[in-house]
Amino acid sequence: MHLDVSFVSKVTDVAEFEDLLLDYYRNVLKVFEAAGGPVLAPQDMVDSSIEHLDEMLPPEGRLALARSQNGRLMGCGALRKIRPDAVEMKRMFVRPEAQGQGLGRKLFEMRIAEAKDMGCSAIYADTARGNRPMLSMYEKYGFQYIPRYTENANPPEFAPFLVFLEYRIPK
Numbered sequence: 001m002h003l004d005v006s007f008v009s010k011v012t013d014v015a016e017f018e019d020l021l022l023d024y025y026r027n028v029l030k031v032f033e034a035a036g037g038p039v040l041a042p043q044d045m046v047d048s049s050i051e052h053l054d055e056m057l058p059p060e061g062r063l064a065l066a067r068s069q070n071g072r073l074m075g076c077g078a079l080r081k082i083r084p085d086a087v088e089m090k091r092m093f094v095r096p097e098a099q100g101q102g103l104g105r106k107l108f109e110m111r112i113a114e115a116k117d118m119g120c121s122a123i124y125a126d127t128a129r130g131n132r133p134m135l136s137m138y139e140k141y142g143f144q145y146i147p148r149y150t151e152n153a154n155p156p157e158f159a160p161f162l163v164f165l166e167y168r169i170p171k
Helices: 014-034 042-051 103-117 132-140 156-161
Strands: 003-008 062-068 073-083 086-094 122-128 144-146 162-168
Touching: 003 073, 003 103, 014 042, 014 073, 014 086, 014 122, 062 103, 073 103, 086 103, 103 122, 103 132, 122 132, 132 162, 156 162
Parallel strands: 086 122
Antiparallel strands: 003 062, 062 073, 073 086, 122 162, 144 162
């Protein structure tokens, strides 16, 4: 499957992006709940993401979208500026039918390169405890485990169910 992956300056079809985010939240919230986190409604999380869509778009944020040849949205990954020198990785997702083709790796690497291009020296991230696929990726790219960082987008009461990471971008 050929996929076109690029950063976008706006989301032209919000309903289509909402559909992708709904799949993302249905997946990630199961892992969050398995880690002991509270039950959250996927649609509420989608609505919150759309409310804060501007944080994922230029000038401060970045949003990479992946499309199949027939135009179907297959994956995404965002950066959210949290300080002048740092971004937070958010919303990385690849639909099941596009997994195993390197799309996750591509989205991950594109965001690291973009953070560097944005002049950042650090990238922060969080994921649910037990989210082994994401933790493996963070580990592979040299992210280090850290305590919760102040600018984390999640409420502090979620901290016991999350893992926090930092990557120092080489100069």
